[in-house]
Amino acid sequence: MTASSQELHFADAGEAADLAAFLARLIHYDRAAAVRLQAGGGVLAVFGRPPSFEVLAIRTARLDAIVGTEATSGTSSASGTSSASGTSTVSGTSAGAAGGPGALDTTVSAGEFADALDTARAGRTADGPSQSHDRGLVVTVPQAVTGPPWAGVLPPRGGWRRVSGLPGVDEVRGAVAAAVAEFRARDTTLPEERRTRAERDRIGREIWTRTLGD
Incomplete structure (x- = not known):
């Protein structure tokens, strides 16, 4: 039987940590x-x-790289006056170009991917200061799942054009900073009995659904 998996070699562990935070927000919802x-x-x-x-x-x-690993195991037995069985495992590793188009395209559970990131980060911490020179992180990609309909139709990579009426970068950054500050202020003033996830989600939806620009 053959089983294959892929490993993501992140160039920066800090970027992997940001990704873990993003996944945590998705799982929260x-x-x-x-x-x-x-x-x-x-x-x-x-x-x-x-x-x-x-x-x-x-x-x-x-x-830095995408690495594919493959493990094959087989069992053989002979029966007669005596029997014997053995199991052998053969593993192979191939390094894929991190820059190769189509090197990886899969849909996975956000929770399983978050767990894989957490496991890799915990293992890196356990390695101690001797590994501090290594800025990267190696994470195993979870098994693919059947994703929701949106996962089958992603935005195009090219052909984008600027549309008039949209806010500029500085305006968006200012609006985001103001929205975060407003959410925190309103959360602080909530009485204890209303400090629930439902109430916070309601405030969040009210703030983040506001229209920017035209």
Whole structure:
């Protein structure tokens, strides 16, 4: 029997930590959330969709490599006056170009991917200061799952054009900072009996559904 898996070699453990935080937010909204992973050009793109919003959220992280591993095990037995059985395992590893198009394209459980990131980060911490020179992180890609309909139709990579009426980068950054500050202020003033997830989600939806620009 043959089983294969892939490992993502992140160029920066800090970017992997940011990705873990992104997955935690998705799982907060939906414990059964799925994400689509695509890699190319030395970058991993992770697509997710919070159920409270009609948008796709994207996070990226740089990759040093994508490594595929394959393990084969077999059992043989002979019967007669005596019997014997043995199991052998053969493993192979092939390093894929982190920059190769289509090097990785799969949909996985957000929870399982978050667990894989946490496991890799915990193992790196356990290695101690001697490993501090290594800025990267190696994470095993979970098994693929059947994703939701949106995962089958992602935004195009090319052909984008600027549309008038959209806010500029500085305006968006200012609006986001103001929204975060407003949420924190309103959360602080909530009485203890109303400090619930439902109430916080309601405030969040009210703030984040406001229109920017035209």
